[in-house]
Each structure stands twice: as C-alpha cells, then as structure tokens.
Amino acid sequence: MSPYTTALVEEPHAWQESWDRQQEAYLPDREERFAALLDAVAAVTDGRSPRVLDLAGGTGSISLRLRRRFPGAKSTLVDLDPVLLAIARSSLGPGGVVAADLRKPEWVKALPNRDYDAVLTATALHWLEPERLTRLYAELRGVLRVGGVLVNVDHMPDRGLPTLTSRLTERARHRRDARHAAGAVLSWREWWRHVAADPTLGPLMAEREKVFGGNHAAETAEPVDWHIAALREAGFAEAGVLWRGGADAAIAALR
Numbered sequence: 001m002s003p004y005t006t007a008l009v010e011e012p013h014a015w016q017e018s019w020d021r022q023q024e025a026y027l028p029d030r031e032e033r034f035a036a037l038l039d040a041v042a043a044v045t046d047g048r049s050p051r052v053l054d055l056a057g058g059t060g061s062i063s064l065r066l067r068r069r070f071p072g073a074k075s076t077l078v079d080l081d082p083v084l085l086a087i088a089r090s091s092l093g094p095g096g097v098v099a100a101d102l103r104k105p106e107w108v109k110a111l112p113n114r115d116y117d118a119v120l121t122a123t124a125l126h127w128l129e130p131e132r133l134t135r136l137y138a139e140l141r142g143v144l145r146v147g148g149v150l151v152n153v154d155h156m157p158d159r160g161l162p163t164l165t166s167r168l169t170e171r172a173r174h175r176r177d178a179r180h181a182a183g184a185v186l187s188w189r190e191w192w193r194h195v196a197a198d199p200t201l202g203p204l205m206a207e208r209e210k211v212f213g214g215n216h217a218a219e220t221a222e223p224v225d226w227h228i229a230a231l232r233e234a235g236f237a238e239a240g241v242l243w244r245g246g247a248d249a250a251i252a253a254l255r
C-alpha cells in the first residue's frame with residue numbers, strides 16, 4: 001500500500017480539509033450556511049438523535065458537522081461522483097454512503113430509509129435542470145417523515161435586486177480571483193489536478209468522466225421565489241427563506 005493510500009484510508013481529513021478550503025474560497029460564509037441547516041435539524045428533532053439525508057453530499061462536509069453537533073445522529077450521504085464518494089466513505093464509513101444519480105427518479109430506491117427528519121443539501125442542486133429539480137422536490141417530500149424539513153442552500157438570486165446582486169457577485173469573484181492568483185487557496189480546477197495526481201483517487205477520474213459525461217453542471221440559478229413555488233407545488237406544508245447571503249439563499253420546507 002502506498003503512503004498516499006494510507007493517507008486516504010486512515011486520514012481522509014486531509015482531503016476533507018483541502019475540499020473545505022477550496023469550497024470556502026467560493027463561499028466565504030459556508031460555515032454560517034451549515035449552521036443554519038443544522039439549526040433547522042435541531043428545531044424539528046427537539047433533542048432526539050436526528051436521521052438526516054445528506055443529498056449530493058460530496059466528501060461529507062454536512063454529515064461530519066452533523067455528527068459533531070449531534071453525536072447520536074445518523075446520516076445517509078447520496079452522491080454520484082466516484083472521487084468524492086471515496087473520500088466520504090473513508091471518513092464516514094461505508095454504511096451511510098450511497099452512490100446514486102439524482103437526475104434519475106430511481107435514485108430513491110437506493111435509500112435505506114424513507115422517514116428522515118431532515119434532507120440537507122448545499123451548493124449542489126443547481127447542477128440539475130429546473131424541470132428535474134421540480135420532480136426531485138416531490139421525491140424528497142416522499143422520503144421525509146411528517147413534520148420533517150428539507151433545506152436547500154444554493155445560488156438563488158432575489159429577482160428584486162438584479163443590479164446589486166450582480167455587483168456583489170462581481171466583487172466576490174474579484175476577491176476570489178485575487179486569492180487564487182496569490183496561491184492563498186486552491187481553485188476548483190487545481191483541486192481536481194491534485195486528485196488526478198493522487199495514486200488512490202487519480203484512477204477514479206476516468207469513471208468520473210463517464211458518470212458526468214464531461215458536462216455535469218446545468219448552472220441554472222433559478223431565483224428564490226421559483227424554488228418556494230416549486231416546493232409548494234411539490235406538496236410541502238410550509239416553504240420559505242431560512243437564510244440569505246448575497247446571490248445565495250437557503251430555502252426550507254416542512255412536510
């Protein structure tokens with residue numbers, strides 16, 4: 001076994017840490033978002049150990065924070081990316097990690113439970129086409145217990161502030177580009193270059209190409225009111241904005 005293999009299996013936190021740093025450069029308020037998600041979990045579980053679906057959970061950033069805050073919590077992480085799934089399995093254990101494609105309605109069959117207290121998802125569902133996302137919201141209602149909560153934090157501009165939103169986005173991009181140029185933090189592309197060079201994760205890149213087909217992001221960024229309307233349409237009892245930061249928001253919906 002190479003030293004790198006040992007690093008992934010025994011110390012997946014090195015990859016987790018570099019993923020977190022890379023993502024934080026795009027989302028400086030990322031921890032604030034996660035705290036808002038976990039507050040919603042606390043609000044619907046009232047001291048009981050939560051059962052959570054970490055949707056498109058990547059390396060496991062949400063599940064790890066969930067387990068830290070609620071030591072008895074159980075989570076199922078669903079994702080499609082073979083590289084991110086390998087990191088998630090190393091840090092969360094193989095039991096709670098499921099490979100499935102959210103573009104296909106059959107993804108639900110891969111789940112071990114249908115009565116989650118919460119479905120949490122961050123910076124991911126903009127990868128789906130809006131039509132597919134509308135259906136997915138209904139499928140997610142179906143895997144929540146009555147009174148359970150769905151929280152989705154993602155790019156969701158406010159239609160009422162187009163000028164300010166685009167200026168804020170531009171300023172954030174400028175700051176981020178400067179950090180990347182100075183080598184303060186890895187960019188998305190550079191992070192994947194590190195993965196490709198790793199003896200354990202690198203060989204999974206070919207499979208990654210296959211599952212995403214080279215074109216993995218729809219990058220639609222529907223406005224926040226579109227999401228709330230879609231959630232009501234999907235049959236949720238309540239739906240609204242839980243958190244807001246610039247062009248991004250967390251919407252929550254109660255079954």
Ligand SMILES: C[S@@+](CC[C@H](N)C(=O)[O-])C[C@H]1O[C@@H](n2cnc3c(N)ncnc32)[C@H](O)[C@@H]1O
Nearest residue numbers: 056057058061079080081101102103122124127
């Ligand atoms: C930017 S990452 C966010 C991951 C994690 N939620 C976080 O905040 O660190 C977006 C995630 O969506 C996943 N994803 C994209 N399309 C998917 C699909 N069709 N099915 C399952 N997961 C998908 C990607 O593999 C990736 O892990």
